[in-house]
Amino acid sequence: MAGDGNGRRILVLPGDHIGPEIMAEAEKVLAAVDRRFELGLTLEHALIGGAAYDACGDPLPAETLARAREADAILLGAVGGPEWDGVDRALRPEKGLLRIRAELELFGNLRPAILYPQLAEASSLKAEVVAGLDLLIVRELTGGIYFGEPRGIRTLESGEREGFNTYVYRESEIERIARLAFRLAAQRGGRLCSVDKANVLEATVLWREVVERVGREFPDVTLSHLYVDNAAMQLVMAPKQFDVMVTGNLFGDILSDAAAMLTGSIGMLPSASLDAAGRGLYEPCHGSAPDISGKGVANPLATILSVAMMLRYSLSEPEAAQAIEDAVSRVLDQGLRTADIYSEGCKKVSTAEMGDAVLAALG
Ligand code: IPM
Ligand code: MG
Numbered sequence: 433m434a435g436d437g438n439g440r441r442i443l444v445l446p447g448d449h450i451g452p453e454i455m456a457e458a459e460k461v462l463a464a465v466d467r468r469f470e471l472g473l474t475l476e477h478a479l480i481g482g483a484a485y486d487a488c489g490d491p492l493p494a495e496t497l498a499r500a501r502e503a504d505a506i507l508l509g510a511v512g513g514p515e516w517d518g519v520d521r522a523l524r525p526e527k528g529l530l531r532i533r534a535e536l537e538l539f540g541n542l543r544p545a546i547l548y549p550q551l552a553e554a555s556s557l558k559a560e561v562v563a564g565l566d567l568l569i570v571r572e573l574t575g576g577i578y579f580g581e582p583r584g585i586r587t588l589e590s591g592e593r594e595g596f597n598t599y600v601y602r603e604s605e606i607e608r609i610a611r612l613a614f615r616l617a618a619q620r621g622g623r624l625c626s627v628d629k630a631n632v633l634e635a636t637v638l639w640r641e642v643v644e645r646v647g648r649e650f651p652d653v654t655l656s657h658l659y660v661d662n663a664a665m666q667l668v669m670a671p672k673q674f675d676v677m678v679t680g681n682l683f684g685d686i687l688s689d690a691a692a693m694l695t696g697s698i699g700m701l702p703s704a705s706l707d708a709a710g711r712g713l714y715e716p717c718h719g720s721a722p723d724i725s726g727k728g729v730a731n732p733l734a735t736i737l738s739v740a741m742m743l744r745y746s747l748s749e750p751e752a753a754q755a756i757e758d759a760v761s762r763v764l765d766q767g768l769r770t771a772d773i774y775s776e777g778c779k780k781v782s783t784a785e786m787g788d789a790v791l792a793a794l795g
Contacts, residue, residue: 439472440747443503445480445496448525449725450783451509454716457732457787458507461756462739464794469752471743476503480532481511481525481720491528497535505746506532506713509735510720525720534574538705538713539605540612541573541684542741545671545691545701550764553775554696557668562694568620568676569691570613571684573705575605576635578681599635601680606642608708613678614650621675625656627663627683639680660687667691692717697772699731702738704745712746714738724771728782731770733760736790759793766793 444459446452459475466473478496485491491511500506511525521527532538547555547565555562580598587593610626617624626643628636640657647655658666660683666673667687671694679687692698701717716734724730737760744753768789769778781789 439474440504441474441476441502442742443499443506444475444477445500445506445508446477446483447480447509447511447720448482449510449513449720449722450730451481451511451720453725453728453730453783454732454735455507455509457783457790458735458739460787461736461759461790461794462507464791465739465743465752465755468755468794469749471747471749471752473747480508480528482513482516484528485516485519485523485525489523491523491525492531492535497532500532500536500713505711505742507735507739507742508532508713508715510716510718512720513722513725530578532713533705534579536711536713537574537707539572539574539609539708540704540706541571542616542704542706542745543569543571543684543688543691543701543717544703544741545569545688545695547695548700548761548764550761551696551700551773554769554773555694557671557694561669562671565671565694567671567674567691567694568616569684569688570609570616570676570678571688572601572605572609572678572680573684574681575601576681599633599682601635601639603638603642606639607646610643610646610678611649612706613676614646614653617653617676618650622652623654623656623675625658625663625674625677627658627660627677627679627687629660629683630657631659636680643678663687664690667694688717697731699734699770699772700737701734702741704738704741706745710746712742714742714746728784729771730783731772732783732787733770733790736760736787755794756790759790759795762793763789 446455545567552559577599580600630640692701698718706712740753740756743749767778
């Protein structure tokens with residue numbers, strides 16, 4: 433672990449559009465728990481995404497990466513926006529995010545979908561289908577079709593263009609994500625569902641085989657398998673059947689957005705991306721939402737809850753983490769809602785008002 437003797441260093445990467453807006457609220461909350469629990473944190477800031485591209489022509493500047501390597505944990509807002517659509521694909525804001533995940537080997541992406549009972553009305557599903565939902569999606573984050581080579585867009589002899597990508601997983605990559613997922617399942621409800629497309633894709637035939645093999649190390653965890661199409665259907669039909677789901681990068685990206693909506697809004701979902709040593713990058717599951725940026729209406733709770741995950745998983749400060757999660761719950765009890773989770777009878781608040789309310793609820 434890095435550290436300069438004066439405590440732990442957190443690198444804050446606000447990113448683009450609503451990124452800085454939600455991060456401002458998360459930082460207020462982090463500063464408050466730092467004082468209250470005497471965590472001895474030092475916060476530093478750096479650029480990533482479009483903001484970094486605009487400032488230095490690179491969505492992940494060498495300086496940001498160097499500081500990320502030295503930090504004890506990283507907190508990220510969101511990257512991207514239409515103003516960078518014309519930029520060379522290799523320098524798009526999203527590449528900054530994908531590169532930092534790959535460079536730091538943050539292969540284990542934890543995306544918990546928990547339904548706060550106060551938000552049952554905000555879910556697009558019937559309250560009884562989602563009430564009590566507590567699901568963890570474990571997404572492989574540094575492999576699969578996101579990173580597979582060869583990839584590109586080429587022109588065939590006929591003159592027609594063809595886009596291509598490679599869906600590839602090595603046994604060691606499958607093993608480490610499977611082991612992480614089994615370990616987490618063992619600490620939770622003891623049930624793991626592995627999601628693949630083994631009826632079509634060889635890469636996932638191997639995935640299934642390796643997950644089965646790792647499963648023998650965890651006799652107390654019940655393993656099941658689903659094809660991804662069926663998993664998507666089950667997720668919106670009967671989501672409470674799941675405890676932990678483990679899947680590859682692409683399927684995890686898609687299923688975690690679907691799972692997010694079960695909880696009312698993607699604005700509520702935090703995430704952790706961990707390396708083999710448990711060092712991590714924490715970010716909301718949602719994107720930079722250019723359509724609402726600058727309006728002060730974005731929901732900061734996913735980022736605030738990401739701070740809680742950071743305290744729990746990388747900084748071993750479970751009490752501080754719990755204090756934040758309890759404060760969020762209290763604020764929801766008070767009926768305060770940003771626009772994305774608003775329902776009738778509640779009080780609609782801005783990004784900053786929501787942040788301030790969480791601060792107040794922290795006491
Ligand atoms: C996510 C996002 C990213 C992804 C994008 C912004 C590259 O959708 O974190 O889920 O696809 O991984
Ligand atoms: Mg996504």
